[in-house]
Amino acid sequence: MSALIESILGRRLVVVTGKGGTGKSTLSAALALTAARQGKRTLVCEVAARERVSELFGKPPSGPKIHELLPNLSSVQVRPREAMREYALMTLKYETLYKIAFENPAARYFLAAAPSLSEIVMLGKVWWHAAHDLDRGKPRWDVVILDAPATGHGLTFLTVPEVFLGLVDEGPLARDMRGMQSMLADPERCAICIATLPEEMPANEAIELDQALRKHGFPKGPLFLNACFDSRFSPAEVAAVTRGGPLLLAAGEAADNHESRAQLTTHYEKVLRGAVPREVVKVPFLFDRGGFGLAAVEKVAQAIFAAA
Amino acid sequence: MKLLELLRGRAVVCCVGSGGVGKTTTAAAIGLQAAAEGKRVLVMTIDPARRLANSLGLKELGNLETRIDPKLVPKGELWAMMLDLKRSWDDLVKGQARSVEQAERILKNRIYESLSTAMAGSLEYIAMEKVYEVHASGRYDLVVLDTPPTTNAMDFLHAADRILDVLDNSAFKILFGPMMKAGKFGLKLFAAPSGIVLRTLARFTGAAFLRELSDFLMAFEGLFDGFKERAGKVRALLKSKAVAFVLVTSPNPLTIQEALFFHRALKDDGIATAAVVVNRVQRDPKRQGGPDNVAALREALTLAQIKDQDGLAERLCQTLTEQTTLADVDRREVARLRRELAGVPLFQVPRLRKDVHDLAGLWQIDSFLASATGGE
Numbered sequence: 288m289s290a291l292i293e294s295i296l297g298r299r300l301v302v303v304t305g306k307g308g309t310g311k312s313t314l315s316a317a318l319a320l321t322a323a324r325q326g327k328r329t330l331v332c333e334v335a336a337r338e339r340v341s342e343l344f345g346k347p348p349s350g351p352k353i354h355e356l357l358p359n360l361s362s363v364q365v366r367p368r369e370a371m372r373e374y375a376l377m378t379l380k381y382e383t384l385y386k387i388a389f390e391n392p393a394a395r396y397f398l399a400a401a402p403s404l405s406e407i408v409m410l411g412k413v414w415w416h417a418a419h420d421l422d423r424g425k426p427r428w429d430v431v432i433l434d435a436p437a438t439g440h441g442l443t444f445l446t447v448p449e450v451f452l453g454l455v456d457e458g459p460l461a462r463d464m465r466g467m468q469s470m471l472a473d474p475e476r477c478a479i480c481i482a483t484l485p486e487e488m489p490a491n492e493a494i495e496l497d498q499a500l501r502k503h504g505f506p507k508g509p510l511f512l513n514a515c516f517d518s519r520f521s522p523a524e525v526a527a528v529t530r531g532g533p534l535l536l537a538a539g540e541a542a543d544n545h546e547s548r549a550q551l552t553t554h555y556e557k558v559l560r561g562a563v564p565r566e567v568v569k570v571p572f573l574f575d576r577g578g579f580g581l582a583a584v585e586k587v588a589q590a591i592f593a594a595a
Numbered sequence: 596m597k598l599l600e601l602l603r604g605r606a607v608v609c610c611v612g613s614g615g616v617g618k619t620t621t622a623a624a625i626g627l628q629a630a631a632e633g634k635r636v637l638v639m640t641i642d643p644a645r646r647l648a649n650s651l652g653l654k655e656l657g658n659l660e661t662r663i664d665p666k667l668v669p670k671g672e673l674w675a676m677m678l679d680l681k682r683s684w685d686d687l688v689k690g691q692a693r694s695v696e697q698a699e700r701i702l703k704n705r706i707y708e709s710l711s712t713a714m715a716g717s718l719e720y721i722a723m724e725k726v727y728e729v730h731a732s733g734r735y736d737l738v739v740l741d742t743p744p745t746t747n748a749m750d751f752l753h754a755a756d757r758i759l760d761v762l763d764n765s766a767f768k769i770l771f772g773p774m775m776k777a778g779k780f781g782l783k784l785f786a787a788p789s790g791i792v793l794r795t796l797a798r799f800t801g802a803a804f805l806r807e808l809s810d811f812l813m814a815f816e817g818l819f820d821g822f823k824e825r826a827g828k829v830r831a832l833l834k835s836k837a838v839a840f841v842l843v844t845s846p847n848p849l850t851i852q853e854a855l856f857f858h859r860a861l862k863d864d865g866i867a868t869a870a871v872v873v874n875r876v877q878r879d880p881k882r883q884g885g886p887d888n889v890a891a892l893r894e895a896l897t898l899a900q901i902k903d904q905d906g907l908a909e910r911l912c913q914t915l916t917e918q919t920t921l922a923d924v925d926r927r928e929v930a931r932l933r934r935e936l937a938g939v940p941l942f943q944v945p946r947l948r949k950d951v952h953d954l955a956g957l958w959q960i961d962s963f964l965a966s967a968t969g970g971e
Binding site for chain 2: 306307308374375378379384387388389391393394396398401404437451453455456457458459460461486487488489519520524527528531532533534535536537538540541542543544545547574575
């Protein structure tokens with residue numbers, strides 16, 4: 288395992304960001320599995336409307352309550368409504384007060400106009416698990432892994448404290464936002480990883496995301512280049528087989544397809560290594576007929592473990 | 596039937612689907628086809644793949660309508676525009692505000708800033724608003740919109756309602772009305788009859804946040820009706836026969852799910868999906884026939900006088916198996932889509948060897964958009 292991977296799994300909060308479809312959930316699951324196997328009590332937080340991590344481990348959705356998926360490995364779905372309630376109750380202490388303020392229809396409308404309030408409470412919940420969730424005086428979790436929303440939104444999500452503190456600097460939310468901000472900026476306690484694919488749009492987005500993350504001073508985790516094809520045939524072999532007559536038409540096309548995707552991998556790996564000053568961890572493309580499950584997570588975990 | 600024939604008579608085509616499924620490419624291919632028929636076409640895009648944008652001559656944001664080199668377009672006119680969402684919002688506010696001061700007050704508000712860039716539905720809404728504006732101008736026979744990558748189909752169709760809910764400050768007036776009348780807005784806010792609600796909220800968010808938020812809503816005072824009227828027109832256009840929705844997807848189960856979700860959302864609103872385009876479908880190399888096991892491949896190599904070095908036959912066999920697996924998965928997903936979208940013409944574009952980033956590539960796609968497979 289690379290020193291960086293070893294190091295980030297020793298931090299309290301690991302965030303996996305990236306465009307939709309780049310395999311963030313599978314990577315989050317694989318990182319969680321790796322951490323859990325090292326004996327770390329690991330919690331995966333999902334913010335998407337549809338849970339994927341529990342499904343990858345073959346378990347029913349965890350929902351807004353924490354569920355154990357494997358020994359040392361639990362997951363929870365962070366939903367805005369429940370997070371708001373939990374958070375407000377923590378601050379207000381009394382259910383009655385919560386009802387007066389948050390279940391008042393006029394207040395609900397008013398809060399709906401408050402941009403990013405739902406992101407604030409969702410991030411707040413993740414941060415609470417990473418920083419303040421105690422069990423008999425000790426942290427309940429060694430590492431919290433956040434499967435962040437897709438890019439753009441992923442960055443919006445992480446910069447919520449910054450934006451909020453630009454508006455407001457007093458009150459309990461502001462205090463907590465400062466706590467979140469300091470954790471999100473602390474390379475001892477946090478790392479932000481990027482997931483991408485060897486394709487034009489995802490690669491460009493990863494480059495932009497990396498720049499934005501660095502501009503905001505977020506501690507650098509690795510860049511995961513997912514779904515990589517390794518070259519398997521020499522150009523001479525492809526040429527010979529494609530010209531090998533009718534019997535080799537299928538084989539020639541397959542070899543040519545494979546190599547064209549391997550070339551894309553090489554090309555975008557080079558582009559990304561040139562533009563993104565991060566450790567690049569390549570994860571192979573997985574051929575899976577029955578949909579992704581534990582077997583896929585295992586393979587990704589192996590690739591992460593093998594990263595030098 | 597050709598995709599373009601299905602879209603005949605429509606003035607607006609919206610390409611919808613998740614991010615990264617080739618919406619821009621599909622939108623550009625449709626635009627190119629229509630222009631080739633002699634139409635004046637505008638392709639509006641939001642965040643296109645850069646090389647495609649460059650090859651179309653689109654270099655920057657800023658809502659500039661740019662004509663694609665006429666030498667590259669056989670008959671009509673092809674125009675393209677990269678939509679700048681923040682700027683479109685600003686223009687809308689300026690157009691609606693009753694005075695320069697009011698516009699300035701809104702544009703400078705920090706909550707407005709996040710509303711115009713980050714709030715769910717705001718990108719979708721402003722994109723449709725811009726389509727409405729360009730369509731109403733009558734400058735084009737056809738406007739093709741490459742929509743923002745939506746994570747939630749509802750955002751797109753109900754974006755207007757959501758934005759209007761926020762700007763409708765009747766709820767705000769219930770909470771703050773008495774103070775606004777008295778003209779004593781500020782710290783006294785918390786002494787009002789509705790004060791307990793506000794005081795409790797403030798214990799959670801801090802009073803400053805509530806003040807900033809109420810400033811924002813107050814800045815919109817009087818603009819609501821204008822926004823509402825405009826949003827009503829946008830919605831009427833969306834629901835009219837002038838607009839066609841084309842679902843764009845890849846065979847990836849996640850994006851298919853999103854496409855289906857979109858289709859249902861359209862249906863719930865009484866809108867029929869005009870067509871579905873599935874990009875990047877893996878073709879099964881085995882459709883070509885020929886040997887597919889190691890021994891037979893070895894024999895075929897010998898026949899073709901190719902040396903079976905370094906396990907070439909094994910490597911070929913493994914590659915064939917892998918790609919057949921991919922093709923099977925894609926086939927299964929396309930079949931599922933076809934079942935669920937019975938009656939909607941479906942077009943498949945195979946995974947091409949390279950990303951499409953020029954007009955030649957777009958013409959290549961056109962041949963696949965020439966015939967729907969099933970569904971009709």
